[in-house]
Amino acid sequence: MKQLKQIQACAALTLLCVLPLAQAQVAVIVNPKNAAATMTADQVASIFLGKSNTLPSGAAAAAVDLPESAGTRDQFYSKVTGKQAPQVKAAWSRLVFSGKATPPKELASAAEVKKFVAANPDAIGYIEKSAVDGSVKVVLSVD
Amino acid sequence: MRIGTGLFLTPMALAMLTLAGSANAQASSDSAFSFSGFGTLGLVQVSNDTGKYALYGQPRGADKSVTGEVDSKLGLQVTARANAMFTGTVQVLTKQDGKGKFTPGLEWAFVKAQVSPNLALRLGRMGGPFFAVSDFRDVGFANTWLRPPQDVYGQVPVSHFDGADLSYQTTLGSATLTAQLYGGKSSVTGNKVELDKVMGINATVELDGGLTLRFGHVDSKLTVNSNTLAGIVGALRNPALAALSPTFAALGNQLDATDKKATFTGIGASYDQGDWLANFEYTQRRTDSYVSDTNGWYVTVGHRFGKFTPYLTMSELKVTDANAVNNIPAPTPQLAGLKAGVNLVLGGQAISQKTGALGLRWDAYRNVAFKAQFERISPKTQGLFLVPTNGTMVGKTNVYSIAVDTVF
Numbered sequence: 001m002k003q004l005k006q007i008q009a010c011a012a013l014t015l016l017c018v019l020p021l022a023q024a025q026v027a028v029i030v031n032p033k034n035a036a037a038t039m040t041a042d043q044v045a046s047i048f049l050g051k052s053n054t055l056p057s058g059a060a061a062a063a064v065d066l067p068e069s070a071g072t073r074d075q076f077y078s079k080v081t082g083k084q085a086p087q088v089k090a091a092w093s094r095l096v097f098s099g100k101a102t103p104p105k106e107l108a109s110a111a112e113v114k115k116f117v118a119a120n121p122d123a124i125g126y127i128e129k130s131a132v133d134g135s136v137k138v139v140l141s142v143d
Numbered sequence: 144m145r146i147g148t149g150l151f152l153t154p155m156a157l158a159m160l161t162l163a164g165s166a167n168a169q170a171s172s173d174s175a176f177s178f179s180g181f182g183t184l185g186l187v188q189v190s191n192d193t194g195k196y197a198l199y200g201q202p203r204g205a206d207k208s209v210t211g212e213v214d215s216k217l218g219l220q221v222t223a224r225a226n227a228m229f230t231g232t233v234q235v236l237t238k239q240d241g242k243g244k245f246t247p248g249l250e251w252a253f254v255k256a257q258v259s260p261n262l263a264l265r266l267g268r269m270g271g272p273f274f275a276v277s278d279f280r281d282v283g284f285a286n287t288w289l290r291p292p293q294d295v296y297g298q299v300p301v302s303h304f305d306g307a308d309l310s311y312q313t314t315l316g317s318a319t320l321t322a323q324l325y326g327g328k329s330s331v332t333g334n335k336v337e338l339d340k341v342m343g344i345n346a347t348v349e350l351d352g353g354l355t356l357r358f359g360h361v362d363s364k365l366t367v368n369s370n371t372l373a374g375i376v377g378a379l380r381n382p383a384l385a386a387l388s389p390t391f392a393a394l395g396n397q398l399d400a401t402d403k404k405a406t407f408t409g410i411g412a413s414y415d416q417g418d419w420l421a422n423f424e425y426t427q428r429r430t431d432s433y434v435s436d437t438n439g440w441y442v443t444v445g446h447r448f449g450k451f452t453p454y455l456t457m458s459e460l461k462v463t464d465a466n467a468v469n470n471i472p473a474p475t476p477q478l479a480g481l482k483a484g485v486n487l488v489l490g491g492q493a494i495s496q497k498t499g500a501l502g503l504r505w506d507a508y509r510n511v512a513f514k515a516q517f518e519r520i521s522p523k524t525q526g527l528f529l530v531p532t533n534g535t536m537v538g539k540t541n542v543y544s545i546a547v548d549t550v551f
Contacts, residue, residue: 051319051349054260060227068509082417086450086506093285093550096179098270098278099232099251102222 025129026076028140029114030055033121039139045081047124049091050101055122063104064116064125072110076126079142177222183283185214185290185546194528194537198290199297200331202243204529205542212239214290214546216281218250230255236281241300241331250303263310271304272323272345275357275411275424283548287420287454287504289516290544292441294458294498297527298428299407300336304329319349335368338405353416357424358409365405365430372400372433375484379471390471397467398488400432418447420454427463435492436464450507456500460527465489490534496526511549518542 028044030036036056046052047061055061066073068085077088095101107113110127117123118135132138187205189196196213197204203212216238223231236250253267270278274296279285281302290296306327313320323345329338343361350356378384379395409426425440438461445454469486473479502516520526522537530537 052314058260060260084506085509086512087447089510089550090285093181093282094279097181097218097220097234097282097285097550099222099234099253099255099265100278102177 024072024075026072026079026126026142027129027132027138028076028080028124028126028142029117029132029136030124030139031117031119031121032135032137034137034139036139041080041140041142044124044140048077048104049081049083049088050095050103053101055124059122062116062120062123064113064123065104065106066110066113066126067106067108072126072128076142080126080140175224177224178220179222179551180217180219181282181284181548181550182217183214183281183546183548184211185283185544186211187213187542187544189543190541191538193535194522194525194530194540196540196542197529198239198293199527200241200300201239202241202529203239212243212245214283214544215239218281220251228257230257238281241335261312264307265310266307268303268305269308269325271299271301271329271341271361272325272343272359273299273301273361273407274359274409274426275413275422277302282550283514283546284510284512284550287422287445287452287502288443288456288500289502289514289546292443292456292458292498292500293527294460294496295409295424295426295439295441297460297494298426298437298439300331301329301338304338304341306341317351320346321348322346329363337366337368338363339366339402340364353414355413355415357411357413359411360408361406363405364402365400365432365434366402367400367432367434369400371484372398372488375481375488378481379485388472394467394469394471394485398433398485400430400434403430403432405430405432405434420445420447420452430466433467433488433492435462435466435494437462437494445504450505452504452506454502454504456498456502458500459497460494462493462495462523465492487533490524490532493524493534494527495523497521510551511547514544514546514548516542516544516546518544 028039039056043056047063053060074085077083092103107116110131113125113127114131114136117125129141186209187196188209189205192206195204195206198213205213216236218234218236220232220234231254232251234251235247237245237247240246240248249268251269253265253269255263255265257263276286276291280291280296304327306325308323308325310321310323326342328341341361341363345359347355347357376395376399379391384391406429409424411424414421422443428437441456441458443454443456445452467489469482469489471478471482473482498518498520500516500518502514505513507513519539519541521539522528525535525537528537
């Protein structure tokens with residue numbers, strides 16, 4: 001609804017309007033075999049900030065990132081973890097250069113993330129909600 | 144203004160660029176090897192020429208002419224994954240060492256066994272967790288400050304040890320507890336400090352709301368291999384002097400640094416939530432040798448305004464016990480010479496100082512941060528400055544630093 005209103009407002013303002021791309025919904029996705037129906041933002045943030053490497057099931061999470069250039073990535077981190085890109089990078093450099101953890105594997109596109117998550121029972125990733133299909137399961141959505 | 148490191152900076156900058164480029168190419172490959180690195184190009188200048196500003200162990204520092212030799216560094220790290228349980232990590236760090244050279248040094252070389260999701264065992268050379276920011280203290284990008292506050296981080300000259308550690312991580316309610324036990328030995332080339340029988344614990348609790356608490360304690364046997372020290376201790380223990388007074392040998396034993404007990408204890412807290420960040424550490428160094436007992440603390444508070452993070456640090460390093468009193472009588476020139484020698488040794492340990500620092504971090508790019516820092520250091524005598532003669536009064540000094548940090 002919110003988006004619809006924005007689009008109407010955009011139409012009204014025409015030239016002055018720039019549709020904010022970052023307003024698309026982001027879905028946190030897991031493999032359909034994953035037993036968890038939902039996950040909290042804190043649970044997801046722990047995995048993507050390297051504080052925990054386990055899924056609610058106890059299995060080691062195989063987390064995947066979108067490229068740094070993807071707007072969806074910035075939106076995911078700012079909405080789910082409350083941190084901006086440089087803060088996320090700094091947090092991971094603290095872990096990498098302590099030998100404690102390695103950051104999520106970076107995949108080239110939402111399609112690749114979806115493919116990876118569909119193929120790996122312990123995978124977790126995030127993509128634009130509009131790109132979600134039956135091959136993956138949404139455990140958290142953020143605006 | 145003279146920049147004395149042109150020869151060094153250029154190849155380093157090239158190496159950083161090359162590696163930054165190749166890391167992108169490797170990022171998405173499914174290799175068993177992962178490469179990463181960090182680098183800092185930093186320039187420092189101080190407001191007077193009485194003492195030089197250097198980090199602990201560095202023989203060359205900044206004075207009124209700008210130098211890049213204090214903060215500039217390059218670290219390269221490779222981790223090889225053998226399987227789900229075993230990894231091996233090597234980190235090579237190049238910065239000004241105890242000999243004043245930029246010789247690449249093996250900072251880490253360990254194998255890690257992730258026994259379970261909660262329990263990990265490491266063997267080899269690894270970072271010594273003596274402080275809240277230990278492993279990544281050289282990774283400028285990972286820290287808000289331009290460099291860790293020296294009033295605390297200048298108390299221990301070693302950054303790694305050879306041995307083993309065991310770390311256990313668990314959750315207690317919403318808190319994450321990590322406990323690390325470690326043991327081994329450590330040495331520093333150049334200034335010849337050895338720590339043997341190192342045994343320590345490092346525990347952190349991450350609480351809800353961005354708060355992390357930390358406690359650490361380490362026991363060790365300290366040996367300082369210095370000809371000057373050995374000469375003075377030997378003279379004080381001379382049997383001919385023992386006939387005059389037991390004071391001499393007693394003082395010699397107080398000064399001696401051969402297998403002497405040395406401990407370091409610290410508590411810390413850090414807060415990072417939303418736009419505010421804060422860090423605090425309080426630490427105590429204790430030894431049974433001429434190396435003075437010290438307490439050091441700092442408080443840092445910073446606020447993010449988008450890509451800009453101004454921060455303020457107050458810190459103090461205080462000698463609480465010199466561990467030896469130069470009470471030898473000096474009725475003859477020979478004894479006066481000996482007394483003067485003891486004073487020089489003890490003078491070098493009078494490192495008390497206070498610092499106020501104001502800095503700004505600018506996150507210019509995803510993996511590049513620019514920083515500027517102004518410090519006002521008030522040493523009691525020489526503080527942590529490099530001085531021509533121990534006991535020199537350095538006086539209040541301004542330190543101006545700029546740096547660019549990257550990780551790749």
